[in-house]
Amino acid sequence: MTNEEFKKTLWEAADKLRGSVAAATYKYPVLGLVFLKYVSDMFDAQGRVIGKSLAEPTSEYYIEDEDARAAAAEQFTADKTFYDADNVFWVPPNAHFKTLLTQAAAPDLAQRLDKALGEIEAENPSLKGVLYREFSRLELEPGKLGELVQLLARLSFDPDRHGSRDVFGEVYEYFLGQFALKEGARAGEFYTPKSVVNLLVEILAPFKGTIYDPACGSGGMFVQSAKFKDAHAAKLKKKGDLAIYGQEMMAATRRLALMNLAVHGLHGDLGNTYGDTFANDQHKTLRADYVLANPPFNISDWGGDKLADDPRWVYGIPPKGNANFAWLQHMLARLSSRGRAGIVLANGSMSSQQSGEGEIRRGMVQDDVVECMVALPGQLFSNTQIPACLWFLSRDKATGDNGRIDRRGQILFIDARKAASGRISRTQIEFTEGDMQRIAQAYHCWRGTDFSNGEEYADEPGFCFSASLEEVEKHGFVLTPGRYVGAQVEEDDDEAFNEKMERLTAQLAEQMEHGAALDAAIREKLAALGYEVAR
Structure with missing residues (x-):
């Protein structure tokens, strides 16, 4: 079984157990159990590492005598400090997944799970208030929770063959994606x-410094940023390092994010608690090197009427009925002097003139903080059909850490509406690896970054164009890429015009004749059923 087949099989089996519990509720116990299996297996793996260190002559804990070594192994693997030293969560014996698996048929399994996860939280302060502890409230049919525990017991790993974080992280992310498809708008x-x-990550290329997401959801931006950093460290022959900061308004979603970080071996500051970023900003003094975010689109009840005098509104007070330009200005306020931001927003943000939005956009362009705009295709999101775009902002477009080419007074426009060639389902598409590389390379070549592979930038009709601020002003400070990139150059057609017209005319006549025949057949069937058909 491939990894993808394994994840798919696991999901299908788990979904069958869902019964009458809605996906929005079901994701928390499922992902909570996935996390419990993860920390239990990591705990076991650390025990094996401790045992091996006692038998390794070069280790500071080496013990030559076998009997003494066995006794020491039993003592050391029961010592919490040997786990804390390697950032491995301590799992009490009664809270271990294997122990709970033996109790899968117990009628009070739900209560035992709640108690076990409470014990893990008590032993690991960083997990306090993070784990799901509401199994007792689930309205599952008798026995189904035990079946779910038995199913997730199939998750296992061998540190000598593959990394635990990869396996569990991929399952966790896959389950999040599947729940998103199930939940629709709530996703x-x-x-x-x-x-x-x-x-977003490929273009922003976070590698070293602080990274911030003010609407972090389940933490996907952080996870992919860390993966990007690790993937490019060897290539660039530099050590990447990212300090993670975020905030999330929903308490349950914040717990998903904290678990997601833990599954991937990451540590982050998500504030002291959940809360509204606008009214209860928990990182007011932060100045981040990278901001990545997909804030909720077009929200009207964001509390703007109470924040009219907020110092974040440098370019104008955002309209009370739409938070798009509140998000943009908030993220700009949290950027360092060399900081850059990548933000997903509704397409309307690129051209709206309502309630002062056009003036705010004008101020941002004239102040030269807009670096790149990317138009996205439809059908990318499972939860909304609202057309979206990517805004990339920068505090420093001159030559230096952000690129070898001075791009002050210029904005890169990329029209990626036809650039997604992957398909997830009948109603959802995605960018393939090749699609992303093409789009990201356009930016990196334009900016002259370390990720450009030495290639030079060139405008490509229908796809990308580097515009001066004067050109943007001529377009009324509207930032829709389609206005700037022009039409795509069609490939030369060897077929002569007269020949093509003759062929297409014949093809049209054939199709019209076929359509008339179908029309006649339908009329005949309807007449036979007693319906009078108008002509």
Whole structure:
């Protein structure tokens, strides 16, 4: 079984157990159990590492005598400090997944799970208030929770063959994606399609410094940023390092994010609690090197009437009925002097003139903080059909850490509406790896970054165009890429015009004749059924 087949099989089996519990509720116990299996297996793996260190002559804990070594192994594997030292969560014996698996048929399994997860939280302060502890409230049919525990017991790993974080992280992300498909509109509260996240990350290229997401959902931006950093460290022969900061308004979603970080071996500051970023900003003094976010689109009840004098509104007070330009200005306020931001927003943000939005956009362009605009295709999101775009903002477009080419006074426009060639389902598409590389390379070549592979930038009709601020002003400060990139150059057609017209005319006549025959057949069937058909 491939990894994808394994994840798909696991999901299908888990979904069958769902019964009458809605996906919005079901994701928390499922992902909570996935996390419990993860920490239990990590705990066991650390025990094996401790045992091996006692038998390794070069280890500071080496013990030559076998009997003494066995006794020491029993003592050391029961010592919490040996787990804390390697950032491995301590799992009490009664809370271990294997122990609970033996109790899967117990009528009080739900209560035992709640108690076990409470014990893990008590032993690991960083998990306090994070784990799902409401199994007792689930309205599952008798025995189904035990079946779910037995099913997730199939998750296992061998550190010598593959990394635990990869296996469990992939399952966790896959389950998040599947729950998003099930939930429809509600999915936007916690999940951004993976290919959209990856495209943001590929363009922004977070590698070293602080990274911030003010609407972090389940933490996908952080996870993909860390993966990008690790993937490019060897290539660039540099050590990447990212300090993670975020905030999430929904308490349950914040717990998903904290678990997601833990599954991937990441540590982050998500504030002291959940809360509204506008009214209860928990990172007021932060100045981040990278901001990545997919805030909720076009929200009207964001509390703007109470924040009219907020110092974040440098370019104008955002309209009370739409938070799009509140998000943009909030993220600009949290950027360092060299900081850059990548933000997913509704297409309307590129051209709206309502309630002062046009003036705010004008101020941002004239102040030269808009770096790149990307138009996205429809059908990328499982939870909304609202057309979306990517805004990339920058505090420093001159030569330096952000690129070798001075791009002050210029904005890169990329029209990626036809650039997604992957398909997830009948109603949803995605960017493939090749699609993302094409789009990201246009930016990196334009900016002259370390990720450009030495290639030079060139405008490509129908796809990308580097515009001066004067050109943007001529378009009334509207930032829709289609206005700037022009029409795509069609490939030369060897077929002569007269020949093509003759062929297409014949093809049209044939199709019209076929259509008339179908029309006659339908009329005949309807007449036979006693319906009078108008002509």
